[in-house]
Amino acid sequence: MRSPLSLIAPAFAVALLLPAATSLVHGPYELQHWFETRHERTKSAEGPRLTPSLVIDTFQDLLHNDLGFWHGTGENLTLQHEPGSMRLFPTHPDQNFHTQFNAYGCFSLLPWQDHFLHVVFEGNEDFTVSLNENNAECSPNRAPFPGVPDSVQASRYVMRTREESSDDGTDDWDEGFKLVQQPEMKKPPPTNNSYRDDVHDDNGQAPAYSERTELFIPLSHFRINQHRVVSVSFSGFYTKEPILIHRVEFVSNIPAPSPSNNQFTIPEKLPTGQLVLRCSRPNSFAFGIDDGQPQYAQDVMRILDEEDVRATFFAVAAGLRDSSTNFTTFYQEMLKKGHQVALHSNTHPRMEGLPTLGQIDQEIVQSMLTMRDELGIDCTSIFPHHVGMTLTKDPNSLILPPPFGTVGARMRQQLAQHIRNPYIVNWSVDVEDWLWANTSTPEKQLEAFYRDIARGGNLAVMHFLDPTTVAYLPQFIRHVRDAGLHIMRVDQCLEDPNSPNL
Numbered sequence: 001m002r003s004p005l006s007l008i009a010p011a012f013a014v015a016l017l018l019p020a021a022t023s024l025v026h027g028p029y030e031l032q033h034w035f036e037t038r039h040e041r042t043k044s045a046e047g048p049r050l051t052p053s054l055v056i057d058t059f060q061d062l063l064h065n066d067l068g069f070w071h072g073t074g075e076n077l078t079l080q081h082e083p084g085s086m087r088l089f090p091t092h093p094d095q096n097f098h099t100q101f102n103a104y105g106c107f108s109l110l111p112w113q114d115h116f117l118h119v120v121f122e123g124n125e126d127f128t129v130s131l132n133e134n135n136a137e138c139s140p141n142r143a144p145f146p147g148v149p150d151s152v153q154a155s156r157y158v159m160r161t162r163e164e165s166s167d168d169g170t171d172d173w174d175e176g177f178k179l180v181q182q183p184e185m186k187k188p189p190p191t192n193n194s195y196r197d198d199v200h201d202d203n204g205q206a207p208a209y210s211e212r213t214e215l216f217i218p219l220s221h222f223r224i225n226q227h228r229v230v231s232v233s234f235s236g237f238y239t240k241e242p243i244l245i246h247r248v249e250f251v252s253n254i255p256a257p258s259p260s261n262n263q264f265t266i267p268e269k270l271p272t273g274q275l276v277l278r279c280s281r282p283n284s285f286a287f288g289i290d291d292g293q294p295q296y297a298q299d300v301m302r303i304l305d306e307e308d309v310r311a312t313f314f315a316v317a318a319g320l321r322d323s324s325t326n327f328t329t330f331y332q333e334m335l336k337k338g339h340q341v342a343l344h345s346n347t348h349p350r351m352e353g354l355p356t357l358g359q360i361d362q363e364i365v366q367s368m369l370t371m372r373d374e375l376g377i378d379c380t381s382i383f384p385h386h387v388g389m390t391l392t393k394d395p396n397s398l399i400l401p402p403p404f405g406t407v408g409a410r411m412r413q414q415l416a417q418h419i420r421n422p423y424i425v426n427w428s429v430d431v432e433d434w435l436w437a438n439t440s441t442p443e444k445q446l447e448a449f450y451r452d453i454a455r456g457g458n459l460a461v462m463h464f465l466d467p468t469t470v471a472y473l474p475q476f477i478r479h480v481r482d483a484g485l486h487i488m489r490v491d492q493c494l495e496d497p498n499s500p501n502l
């Protein structure tokens with residue numbers, strides 16, 4: 001079952017669209033006037049780079065960044081703004097904060113491809129940093145919505161600098177930084193969607209900083225389409241401490257390792273798997289069928305038989321081990337019929353929100369063991385991801401749809417440690433059964449399905465939790481066929497070399 005992430009997708013889209021009404025439309029290369037040449041603290045060996053730094057956000061404005069575009073949350077994340085900083089009060093791994101490069105569209109990172117994403121912040125380091133990528137059409141009316149093909153774990157890239165005495169700021173952002181310093185992180189306010197403006201309630205003077213925390217992340221560590229970037233985002237929070245962000249920018253150089261910064265160097269890029277939102281095979285379509293209710297399983301099987309369609313099932317391991325569900329027998333039969341059965345975690349938590357890597361590992365290890373023991377799908381590796389996972393015959397090629405669509409850097413890294421280049425399956429067609437199945441208008445599931453296909457989506461996610469969703473399955477299938485698409489398993493639609501021939 002998913003929902004919160006999907007629930008916010010429309011909100012995110014609205015948020016993306018809002019600034020469009022008030023901003024000029026900018027193309028990818030029309031931001032030159034925003035560039036700011038910045039005094040470099042350290043010259044690289046080759047001398048200064050050609051592309052100057054790009055200041056993205058110094059949080060001078062409540063709703064807009066330094067590029068003139070929207071920043072904020074499309075979700076249920078409490079924010080507190082004062083000129084020069086934005087404080088986030090995360091409570092949930094699905095929450096996120098975006099600062100955009102454009103009103104809505106695609107921004108090209110090409111001029112900065114050798115640069116570093118630099119973030120000056122205080123507080124919680126337990127989050128994921130992402131560059132969100134738009135769809136191929138750079139359009140809000142196409143599927144999928146902007147997604148996160150790759151992300152990094154913030155805490156791996158933190159540089160801590162001891163501050164000496166501080167008044168010789170040679171560097172513009174030093175000053176900005178000092179202006180907004182806060183004595184301590186405040187307790188999170190009650191969570192709602194509002195901005196808080198009661199931030200000046202500290203009862204003392206701010207002590208001088210003794211330590212500055214910054215992130216330096218090479219843009220090359222984000223494996224994304226460089227031409228279709230929408231925003232920088234912070235998400236995947238796995239603790240609830242506030243985060244105070246002062247500055248987001250691209251810089252061409254990083255400080256040299258020194259005793260004052262604990263000999264900081266950039267960590268190696270960890271593998272993070274491949275996030276999949278669409279089928280790659282031309283004219284293909286795939287149904288990813290998540291967890292469901294045992295009593296509807298036979299109906300799903302009968303419909304797929306009648307329609308002669310093969311699909312991919314994402315099975316929760318705990319359900320397989322529970323013999324009262326009959327799921328093991330069911331999935332064994334589905335495997336014989338040529339369907340694919342793939343991983344969907346052990347207990348279906350939001351894996352990225354689990355506090356320890358050990359817990360994320362357990363979700364993956366236990367689900368792999370269960371897949372082997374119950375279904376004979378053998379994995380020699382361990383995958384620590386929680387969202388959703390699909391196993392192909394090749395244990396090195398694991399497909400995983402994350403429960404709730406919650407995808408963060410730790411989950412991805414852990415997964416990729418155990419499975420070489422895993423697929424992490426998201427979707428571009430959402431039946432929205434989680435939204436409409438139990439309402440007086442269940443037919444909205446059909447509308448959602450048709451809408452996403454009209455937008456170009458070809459990888460669907462659905463559950464068999466509700467009889468209405470199952471009852472619509474034949475109509476979904478017919479609609480896909482009428483659109484001229486060929487229905488197949490997820491591994492086949494991804495052209496996985498280990499997938500069975502069509």
Ligand SMILES: *[C@@H]1O[C@H](CO)[C@@H](O)[C@H](O)[C@H]1NC(C)=O
Nearest residue numbers: 004007076077091092191192
């Ligand atoms: C917002 O967060 C609060 C507290 O975490 C939660 O109770 C509420 O359901 C959330 N609302 C939405 C729309 O996600």
Ligand SMILES: *[C@@H]1O[C@H](CO)[C@@H](O)[C@H](O)[C@H]1NC(C)=O
Nearest residue numbers: 009144145146147148407426
């Ligand atoms: C997964 O897909 C949904 C719907 O397109 C999108 O809102 C979400 O951002 C995607 N998740 C990631 C990690 O890309």
Ligand SMILES: *[C@@H]1O[C@H](CO)[C@@H](O)[C@H](O)[C@H]1NC(C)=O
Nearest residue numbers: 189190191192193194195196
């Ligand atoms: C959110 O918090 C603000 C300030 O505390 C309050 O005025 C407002 O009513 C709250 N909104 C909701 C939906 O709880």
Ligand SMILES: *[C@@H]1O[C@H](CO)[C@@H](O)[C@H](O)[C@H]1NC(C)=O
Nearest residue numbers: 298301326329330331333334
């Ligand atoms: C369990 O699943 C098998 C295989 O699909 C099926 O033949 C059998 O009828 C199911 N049993 C129950 C009680 O649903």
Ligand SMILES: *[C@@H]1O[C@H](CO)[C@@H](O)[C@H](O)[C@H]1NC(C)=O
Nearest residue numbers: 433434435437438463465466
């Ligand atoms: C609809 O409600 C039933 C009963 O509360 C629940 O078991 C089922 O999971 C719900 N369906 C969906 C799709 O949320």
Ligand SMILES: [Zn+2]
Nearest residue numbers: 001290291403
């Ligand atoms: Zn699920």
